[in-house]
Amino acid sequence: MSSTGSSERGAIRAFFTALGDASSRLVQRYLPDAFIFALLLTFLTMIIAVLVTDEGPASVATHWGAGFWEVIEFSMQASLALLTGWALADSPPIKRALRRIADVPDSQTQAIFVVALCGQLLGLFHWGVVLIAGAILAREVGIAMAEKDIDVHYPLLVAAAYAGLLPWHQGLSGAALLLVATEGHFAEDATGVIPVSETIFHPFNLAVIAGVVAVVVVLMPLMAPEEENATAVPEGTLRAARGESTMTDGGEVEKPHRVRESWLKGRLLDSKLICIGAGAIIWAYLLYLFATEPFMQVLNINILISAMFGLGFFAHASLRSYVDVFHEAIEGASQIIIQFQFYGGIMGIMVFSGLVELIAETAAAYATDTTWYLFVFVSGGIVNFFVPSGGGQWVVMGEIYASATQEIAGTQMNHMLIAFAMGDQWTNMIQPFWALPVLGIAGLSIRDMMGYVAVLFVFSGIVMGTGTILIGVIG
Numbered sequence: 001m002s003s004t005g006s007s008e009r010g011a012i013r014a015f016f017t018a019l020g021d022a023s024s025r026l027v028q029r030y031l032p033d034a035f036i037f038a039l040l041l042t043f044l045t046m047i048i049a050v051l052v053t054d055e056g057p058a059s060v061a062t063h064w065g066a067g068f069w070e071v072i073e074f075s076m077q078a079s080l081a082l083l084t085g086w087a088l089a090d091s092p093p094i095k096r097a098l099r100r101i102a103d104v105p106d107s108q109t110q111a112i113f114v115v116a117l118c119g120q121l122l123g124l125f126h127w128g129v130v131l132i133a134g135a136i137l138a139r140e141v142g143i144a145m146a147e148k149d150i151d152v153h154y155p156l157l158v159a160a161a162y163a164g165l166l167p168w169h170q171g172l173s174g175a176a177l178l179l180v181a182t183e184g185h186f187a188e189d190a191t192g193v194i195p196v197s198e199t200i201f202h203p204f205n206l207a208v209i210a211g212v213v214a215v216v217v218v219l220m221p222l223m224a225p226e227e228e229n230a231t232a233v234p235e236g237t238l239r240a241a242r243g244e245s246t247m248t249d250g251g252e253v254e255k256p257h258r259v260r261e262s263w264l265k266g267r268l269l270d271s272k273l274i275c276i277g278a279g280a281i282i283w284a285y286l287l288y289l290f291a292t293e294p295f296m297q298v299l300n301i302n303i304l305i306s307a308m309f310g311l312g313f314f315a316h317a318s319l320r321s322y323v324d325v326f327h328e329a330i331e332g333a334s335q336i337i338i339q340f341q342f343y344g345g346i347m348g349i350m351v352f353s354g355l356v357e358l359i360a361e362t363a364a365a366y367a368t369d370t371t372w373y374l375f376v377f378v379s380g381g382i383v384n385f386f387v388p389s390g391g392g393q394w395v396v397m398g399e400i401y402a403s404a405t406q407e408i409a410g411t412q413m414n415h416m417l418i419a420f421a422m423g424d425q426w427t428n429m430i431q432p433f434w435a436l437p438v439l440g441i442a443g444l445s446i447r448d449m450m451g452y453v454a455v456l457f458v459f460s461g462i463v464m465g466t467g468t469i470l471i472g473v474i475g
Contacts, residue, residue, distance in 0.1 A: 012222065013222050016219065016222035016223050016455075017222070017223055017224065017225055017226075019223065019455055020156070020223030020224075020225075020451065020452050020455055021225060022451075023451035023452065023454050023455050024155070024448075024449075024450075024451030024452060025451065026451060035335060035338075035339060037432055037433075038339050038342050038343065038346075038433070039342070041346060041385075041386060042064070042342060042345060042346055042349075045346050045349050045350065045355075045386055046060050046061070046064065046349060048355065049063075049349050049350070049353040049355055052355070052358065053353045053354050053355060053358070054354075055353045055354075059353070060349055060353060062352075063348045063349045063351075063352035063353055064345040064346075064348050064349050065345070065348070066348045066352060067344045067345045067346065067347045067348015067349060067351065067352070068341050068342070068344050068345040068348065069341075069344070070344055070347070070348055072341075072344075075337070075340040075341065075344070077302075077305070077391070078175075078340065078389060078391060078392070079333070079336075079337050079340070080305050081126075081127070081128050081173070081304065081305050081308070082127075082128040082131070082329075082333055082336065082437070083128070083326060083329045083330065083333060084128065084305055084308035084309050084312055085126050085127070085128020085129040085131070085132060085308055086128060086129075086131070086132040086325070086329035086332070086333065086437065087308075087312040087316070087322060087325045087326055087329055088129060088308055088311050088312045088315055089128075089129050089132035089133035089136060090132055090136065090325045090328070090329070091312065091315035091316050091321070091325070092315070092316070092321070093315050094133060094315060095136060098133060098136055098137045098140055099140050099144075101114065101118060101137060101140075101141075102137065102140035102141040102143070102144040103144055105141065105144075105145070106148070106150070107150065108145075108150065108151065108152040108153065108224050108227055108230065109221045109224060111141050111142075111145055111150075111152050111157060112152070112153075112156055112157060112160050112220050112221045112224055113217060113220070113221050114141065115134070115137055115138050115141055115157050115160040115161050116160040116161075116163060116164075116216050116217045116220040116221070117213075117217050118134070118137055118161075118164075119134045119137075119160060119161045119162070119163055119164025119216075120163070120164055120166075120167060120212075120213045120216055120217065121164075122134055122164050123164035123165055123166065123167050123168045123171060124167055124168070124170070124171035124172065124209065125171065125172055125173070126168075126171075126172065126173040126304070126308065127165060127168040127169075127171075127173050127390075127434075128173070128308070129308075130161075130164035130165055130168065131162075131165065131434060131437050131438055132329075132437060132438075132441065134161035134162065134164045134438065135158065135161055135162075135437065135438040135439075135440075135441035135442050136441060137161060138154075138157040138158045138160065138161035138442060139158075139233070139441060139442055139443075141157055142154045142157050142232075142233040143233055146232060146233055150227075151227035151228070151230040151232070152227075152230055152232075153224055153225050153229075153230040153231055154230070154231050154232060154233045154234075154442075154444075155231055155444060155448040155449045155452070156220065156223060156224055156225075156449070156452055158438065158439070158442040158444055158448070158449045159220070159449040159450075159452035159453050159456075160216075160220040160452075161438065161442075162435055162438050162449065162453055163216050163220060163429070163453055163456055165425065165428050165429075165434055166212060166216060166425055166426075166428065166429060166456070166460055167209050167212045167213065167425065168390075168425055168428075169390050169421035169422070169424050169425040170200065170205050170208065170209050170212075170418070170421050170422065170425070171200065171209070172200065172304070173304055174199070174200055174390065174421050175389075175390035175391030175394065176390055176391060176393075176394035176398070176417060176420060176421060176424070177196060177199040177200050177417060177421060178196070178304065179391060179394060180193065180194045180199070180398075180417060181193065181194060181195055181196050181199070182302070187394075187398040187399045187402055190398070190399045190402035190403060190406070191398070191402045191413050191417075192413070194413060194414050194417065195294075198414040199414050199417050199418055199421075202414060202418065204415065204418060204467070204470075204471050204474075204475065205418045205421075207467070208418075208422065208463070208464060208467035211463045211464075211467065212460055212463055212464065215456070215459050215460050215463050216456065216460070219455070219456060219459055220452070220456070223452055223455065231448075233443075234443045234444070268319070269318065269319050269320040269323070270318050270319075270320055271318065271319070272317050272318060274319060275313050275316060275317055275318050275319050275322060276313060276314060276317060278310075278313045278319075279309075279310045279311070279312070279313030279314040280310075282306055282307075282309055282310035282313070283307075283310045283314075285306070286303065286306060286307060286310065289303070332436075332437050332440045332441070333436070333437055335436045336433065336434070336436050336437065339433060340389070340392075343386075343387055343388060343389065343392070343433070344392070346386050346387060347386070347387045347392060347393075347395075347396050350383070350386060350387065350396065351396050356383065356396055356397060356400065357400055359379050359382065359383065360379060360397065360400040360401060360404060361400075361404070363375035363376070363378075363379045363404070364404035364407065364408065367404075367408060368408070368472075369408055369409060369410030369411050369472060370469070370472040370473055371469070371472060372404075372405070372408050372411050372416070372472065373411075373415055373416060373418075373419035373468040373469070373471050373472050374419070374465060374468045374469055374472065376401060376416055376419040376420050376423060376468070377419045377420075377422050377423040377426070377464060377465060377468045378423060378465075379423065380393070380397065380419070380420045380422075380423025380424050380426075381423040381424070381426045381427040381461075382423075382427070383396065383397060383423075384423065384424045384425075384426070384427045384428070384431065385427050385430075385431055388427075388428065388431045388433040388434065390421070390424045390425070393424055394420070394424075397420070401416055401420060402416070412475060415471050415472075415475050418471065419468045419471065422464040422467065422468065423464075426457065426460065426461055426464055427457070429453040429454060429456055429457035429460070430450070430453070430454050430457050432446045432450060435449070435450070
């Protein structure tokens, strides 16, 4: 009996290992770079709009130009959310904690499990934090395993960290769920103000989160290859993480350029009092707000960014450290910040040409009170492929989904929001946009890890799709 059980477990592991390897090889061969992907997606969206709507090429180009700048306000908001999360994750106390965690695993399976579990928890806390802290943790675990002379497949470690983005929109930083909880939001006439107690902390949402987390922490270790086939941490990543000097073409040690600064400027930049005082001002305001207003009622995206700013000041304890990390964060997130505008152009085409409305109306036309949430989930996943921003996609789709929900008897607005959040986060596993900062820290290319999260895309989709059907049946 024991031999049979062991054989079955071996067969399951062999199946998922082969599946992960095959998917990884396929992605490495065919997936373009993230920016090229965005440009190709722009051309594809233009072609689709011309073919399936009444808009001509000139009108579509005009829609692209309008959308390019339509998202500038949200781009700043989303960029700040990413950068403040990055700055907190790359602070000394957080990095020390991550290094302690990295020393725990003693095998490849344990290493992947630890990174996957921590990634899920970080993702539920904040999408910007998981992108950075998850990547740092994966890198530190890979380095710790190399120092222990234990083979571990580094691309799968990084994929396990990136998988932390999978449940993000159902968590504390869920953009659409926080936006509809904010008084005066753009879709308030259609949805009303819905507190996070009815979305993020709703039992349906929490149950699906549990299922998604379980899939990730079980599936990722199962895809681990045999240790002799594992790909180690790149040497360049090892040197950079250890702070080793790089060499110039002439063979000399390259020294960082430092600008001379005055005594006063240096004292101010290194002052703990100023830095911690700035954090205290922010958190004094937040604590007063939380003390005088119900937490579930006031938590929104702006409050979250404020909280991350304050925590960053506390964690770094000097303006020099905080400013330096922000400089690195802006450099590391530069492609994302630039690509926001191009995805805004795609959004403009989809909105102003009527493509988004066509998708939503097609879904609503065939949906019932039982299947509506599944339609929202799938269509949200499709649109996220073209507009890979939870808040940005809600700006595009929110009022359309809300109107359709009002027209389908027996459906509830908060349930629709939960289904939308699941669809938006689901296709992040095959949309390379948000992987850029992770890959920059890890020292890998998108092709190295995307095959593994593509497998996760399939199995997590089964869990979330089933969840939307159950919401329709039970709710």
